Ligand SMILES: Cc1cc2nc3c(=O)[nH]c(=O)nc-3n(C[C@H](O)[C@H](O)[C@H](O)COP(=O)(O)OP(=O)(O)OC[C@H]3O[C@@H](n4cnc5c(N)ncnc54)[C@H](O)[C@@H]3O)c2cc1C
């Protein structure tokens with residue numbers, strides 16, 4: 104029997120960070136990983152997708168500048184882009200990440216872990232050996248999520264792409280159909296179109312990026328269309344046919360979306376229709392939980408409904424904010440809470456924004472969706488703020504009218520919104536859409552998390568001529584008491 108203070112199940116970025124955090128607090132820890140240390144993010148999600156996107160974005164941005172565009176007459180070298188992607192996915196080899204985990208003093212255990220009652224984890228190693236690990240203080244489930252596929256006739260036989268093939272494919276299909284309207288669909292439609300595929304995006308709803316302000320999705324749809332993606336709204340796939348696994352795939356649609364389209368033929372189909380928790384085979388039934396469910400947690404990331412307070416869940420698996428950086432934030436908070444509880448008598452700071460209270464992953468979630476344009480958001484949209492009972496004002500401005508933006512790209516198109524709590528006159532959310540806006544986001548996060556009064560923001564002087572001068576235009580619009588460009 105191996106005894107540790109903490110056992111971490113799953114070595115995605117949140118699991119790795121949790122281990123580092125509790126080690127730094129002097130606790131012993133074992134990290135169990137069944138596939139690759141680094142998780143989905145490193146090999147089939149964030150890193151390879153951004154590696155696929157960066158060359159097309161750089162090229163598209165250069166082509167928007169008179170004088171620079173003349174230097175680019177050729178097309179992207181798809182093989183070189185895929186090769187660069189491979190190196191960013193570390194050629195699907197996790198030796199570097201395992202070394203890093205071990206460098207923290209954590210023990211790395213390769214194998215499939217299952218909870219076996221309170222504080223116990225049984226690991227089935229690749230050699231088929233079972234090893235029992237016991238935790239003195241905590242077991243932290245960081246097993247992440249996998250692609251959720253709808254229950255459609257013919258879908259399993261059609262061998263659909265999920266995010267794994269969508270980020271890892273070694274050849275560019277001639278025709279790719281993409282189902283879904285979230286970040287995965289948007290980014291991968293943009294990337295594969297730029298690499299040479301004919302891409303049809305089939306969106307069930309009426310807009311893209313439903314969790315962001317509506318104008319973000321509108322600008323992104325316009326950008327995808329400008330890049331040559333055929334974007335169709337209001338269409339649902341009802342069945343998928345691929346009689347020959349090597350042959351083309353046909354998607355049957357319920358409605359023509361007004362465009363006369365009743366079926367789509369493609370060489371591959373990517374389903375980007377959301378995520379499901381990886382909890383179906385981790386022994387949840389041994390502690391009274393239901394396999395296959397998301398794991399609800401309190402704000403210290405402790406799983407609710409389990410007695411003894413020893414079980415935590417961090418990252419995608421708790422369904423609070425399915426983003427790597429938010430999972431790592433949760434890991435820092437949970438690690439601090441576990442360490443404080445382990446050192447009997449240490450008081451927990453569970454006030455809003457306290458050291459042991461996850462707050463940002465509800466009230467200040469940051470996200471950037473990459474492409475041309477980029478969409479970047481933090482905190483609450485108008486709709487979410489109103490749902491929470493806040494009285495807010497949306498302050499909008501056309502980013503194309505900011506001199507830094509017009510220098511960044513000819514005919515710059517973009518928009519910004521700050522959402523201001525009228526009662527306290529502080530920012531509760533911000534959204535930017537336009538080329539190159541991703542690096543604007545952190546300033547907005549600091550304002551939201553710091554609850555900086557809007558009047559104080561006048562003293563945060565943006566350098567001239569940068570896109571950040573949008574802040575002055577937003578403040579002027581706020582001062583003048585009328586909304587900017589609402590178009
Ligand atoms: C295409 C795509 C692009 C994305 N891009 C971004 C982005 O740009 N930025 C961003 O912030 N987020 C992005 N995300 C989301 C991000 O990938 C996830 O939020 C992140 O990976 C969650 O980390 P996690 O550790 O919770 O889960 P995962 O990364 O899924 O890691 C979980 C780990 O647990 C292991 N595991 C599972 N079960 C067991 C078990 N029983 N025993 C042992 N080990 C187990 C798995 O093998 C895996 O290594 C993207 C997602 C997708 C699909």
Ligand SMILES: NC(=O)c1ccc[n+]([C@@H]2O[C@H](COP(=O)([O-])OP(=O)(O)OC[C@H]3O[C@@H](n4cnc5c(N)ncnc54)[C@H](O)[C@@H]3O)[C@@H](O)[C@H]2O)c1
Nearest residue numbers: 253283284285286287288307375376377425470471472473
């Ligand atoms: N750059 C980034 O930060 C980034 C990039 C990719 C993914 N992610 C994260 O990964 C997670 C997964 O992303 P995602 O885009 O797969 O999921 P999502 O839940 O964000 O979007 C799923 C989309 O599929 C649609 N959909 C669901 N079921 C459907 C069905 N049966 N038929 C047709 N459409 C259907 C939804 O309406 C929605 O548009 C998200 O939380 C996202 O934030 C982040």
